[in-house]
Amino acid sequence: MDLYSVLDLMPAATPADVERAYLRLARRYHPGINPGDRLAAERFRQVQEAYEVLGDPARRQQYDRGQHGRPVATVEATIAFEGFDFSAMAQGAEAATFSEMFADVFQDAARRVIAPDRGASLELAMQVSFEEGVRGGAVPVSVVRQERCAACAGAGVVAVAPVACPACGGQGAARWARGHMVFTKACERCGGSGHMTSAACRACGSSGLQARSEVVTVRIPPGIETHARLVVPGRGHAGSRGGAAGDLYVTIEVRPHAIFRRDGRDLHVTVPVAIHEAALGAKIEVPTLDGPVSLRVPPGTAAGTRLRVRGHGVPSPDNPDAAGDLWVEIQVVLPPVRDERSKALLREFARLNPVDVRAHLFS
Ligand SMILES: [Zn+2]
């Protein structure tokens, strides 16, 4: 369909020609003037579509280059046509275009399509203890979230006894003239009923939302790594106009421990052992997150040796066999040597063991 021929125009038509042709044809085929005439209604629609493109310099240029897509969805004129306002004919020079005539209607139609909005997400940083990081748990945290207003159940309006609509004075309809035509349409404010049965909710300023402090329980899975991000579904801000609530995102920081370190599912701890315990072997107590356990240090244990305490690392709730271990790193320490007897014994030890412990550094 050639848009120029729809408007009875030559491709060289000026913008003013387009306006004039559009006004002339839109009046001729307007459904209000041709009630029940389906052919006229179809022509009216074509005229409108053609004008949407040719009346817009940028879109007309695209069309001329053969690039135009489908015309933008045309808004159906749902207004009632009352007749011509002949007093306005004199202002024909101002040539209100059809788009301008219907500007109110078009805008209202666009505004009426109000989709529910999903609530915004909330971000939160939270510290947990080393033990909570290992074992997991449920940690309560206080958040301030936008909740659905209790007074209006999120609607933003509350029911009131019917009062006359202030916009239309109780008439239920607005009457207005554009260009040469006079129209009526149902009052926007009261939906045509002439009275109002609801008023803006004062509790929430008609937003339908209220800020509220709330305690949310965050479930920490066992073995969570520091900087992990957890999501608590539906605990973000409430949505507006019935939209779903956003989510709550919690970034976890696991606090370090005074003596334990973590590496994946394994825990590490450094345990001092006196020189004689390391040399002769000993049964010592080592700390675990579950309390002290007994550990056998074999005779001749060198400094830096790592001994394993099975199952005392990070637990695995799903698979007990996958639980981590506790690694005990032996640190050999020399107790203070003060008395002469101890010194004599160590001299004796040196005589019996004339080993150069630094030989490997020079070979
Ligand atoms: Zn009204």
Ligand SMILES: [Zn+2]
């Ligand atoms: Zn409210």
